[in-house]
Amino acid sequence: MNLANPNDIVEHIYGSGYFTNHGPLAKKLEDSLQDFFHIENAVVVGNESLALIIALAGLDLTGRVGVSVHCPEFAVNAVAWAELEPVSTQWDAVPDDLVAVLACDRRGGETDPALLRHAGSHRCKFIVHQHGHFSRELQEGPVITVTTVGATSGGPTAHCAVILTDDDALAEKYRNIRSSYGARKTVDVRATANGRVSEFQAGMALIFLQNLRKQMV
Amino acid sequence: MQKRLKKFGGLGLFSMPISTSNLYTPRKETVIRYLSRGLGGPGGEAALLFELEQRLSDYHQAEHCVLFSTGFWALVAAIKLRALSGKTQVIIPSFTYRRLADVVYWAGLIPVFVDIDAGDLAVSPRAVAQNIGDETALILAVHPLVNCCDVTAIMEVSRSSGVPVVFDAVESAHETYAGRRVGSFGGGEVFSMHASKLVNGLEGGYVCTNEAAFASALERYKTGASVAFAGTTRRGLNGLPHVGHAAFALAGLDELAGNVSHNQSIYNCYRKHLSDKAGIRLLEFDEKEQTSYKNIVIEVRENFPVTRDALLASMNLESILARKYYYPPLHKKRFSYPAIIRDMTQTEFAESRYLNLPCGSRVTEQDVHTVCDFIDFVAENHEWFGETL
Helix, strand or coil, X not given: CCCCCHHHXXXXXXXXXXXXXXXXXXXXXXXXXXHHHCCCEEEEECCHHHHHHHHHHCCCCCCEEEEECCCCHHHHHHHHHCCCEEEEEECCECCCCEEEXXXXXXXXXXXXXXXXXXXXXXXXXXXXXXXXXXXXXXXXXXXXXXEEECCCCCCCCCCEXXXXXXXXXXXXXXXXHHCCCCCCCCCCCCCCCCCCCCHHHHHHHHHHHHHHHHHHC | CHHHCHHHCCCCCCCCCECCCCCCCCXXXXXXXXXXXXXXXXXXXXXXXXXXXXXXXXXXXXXXXXXECXXXXXXXXXXXXXXXXXXXXXXXXXXXXXXXXXXXXXXXXXXXXECECCCCCCECHHHHHHCCXXXXXXXXXXXXXXXXXXXXXXXHHHHHHCCCEEEECCCCCCCEECCXXXXXXXXXXXXXCCCCCCCCCCCCXXXXXXXXXXXXXXXXHCECCCEEECCEEECCCECCCCXXXXXXXXXXXXXXXXXXXXXXXXXXXXXXXXXXXXXXXXXXXXXXXXXXXXXEEEEECCCCCECXXXXXXXXXXXXXXXXXXXXXXXXXXXXXXXXXXXXXXHHHHHCCCEEEECCCCCCCHHHHHHHHHHHHHHHHCHHHCCCEC
């Protein structure tokens, strides 16, 4: 599969005859992202906000989520959309009753080590939101990472977003919330949502990934 | 017929399965032309998205059209913004799209399932009126697969009760009601551009309205910002549309006449073949109105020799991918969130009787002949096809 530009994506879609979403290009994108990040599961989702909501909703939590002070407004809103209470949290004042921490990573690499330590010691879930950049360097440990694929702004030019996790059972929940046209085994989730990625979005994200790999060589 | 059937060791009636999805494919060159404009430089994306909104406003004769990433999230947005503040419940039909209760859940409200009108399979205005209560925040009326719901009666219930209404018009993109275009009724009508819909944008959705303030609130909402509207503030959600989807949708709009014409020929072919079949009733389009002829639905009645489910199973075995009409109805599903079920007499009568038959751009008139011949064969040889009535 050689996708050099958007016209190639259109050619590919017409060639495959697959016009609905979550088709062969979307599956190829998930495989490519898993390979790129060396992670077990890449669950592609329509956009960054939906990815955050699904990442949180799949955890089946109730209660308060610590949100690092660098998180943008839409990330804070995503916590509320997942029926959780966002609490602004700084590394030196972390409430004890958090069920999860959502940390914003604006640079790549290690994220808010104090928050991560707190999450580990309090056994609460840790979600890293890569915002404004696309970095192969993931936070080590049992974290869930959400990042945009294809643009850094999360605006209209972003192609899609991805949830990254090594937890197979959790990834299956995410795929069920996002929905996959019944292609996956059914797992009980609170509610489904159309978070699927179209073949065109997936193709654009694949081109982005290809170009990134070329730059890295 | 018998020796061709897979059931009897034959190669089957179709080399490729035929389905119920419209799957209209616009000319590739047209898609690429629009795409080149959309990706062709600064402002290209915004200009192409704006062009699509203008085209859709004109098409629906609506004053405003607001594009979204999907029809699902467009519906959530319209419900969330339109719902009466401080109220908790949304009235919806049970005999409808399988994820509609989840749409209401994501809007932060509780679905109240009400019955249909047996005549048109659409939400019953009487059931809506009877179930409006102190907690009713919104009426979510849904146009059925064939023709429209009773817009006049639903709007009158809304007017007299003071409860706002949003129309899920996903299956009625091309229709008129009382001579007026669906999408032009003003309050909020929601459409999809999923690949299976009349206008194939691969994915996408939009809301039509004649209210500038509502359109403006939707525009802000889909950026993910909080929105003040109708005396309250709601959290928005990123629902921004994709330029690639706009290119496909614009190409589809260019070729709409051909798309509808094909659907009409398929419908006429079914009508010709099914008109005298005992026990089978084709749901007819109201041709006094404009219609897309997009969906083909039959009722399998008591005097057909096998049940609807047995007919469906036999069809599916032969790669005729007919489907049960909105099955199961939502009130029969299990939910992990609160949902309220009202009287379902008509829905429960209808749920075992209707089938969607293959149609859309990939189905030919010859395919329709074959499907109808197969239905005849099942009727004549019903003892081979399982459960009889």
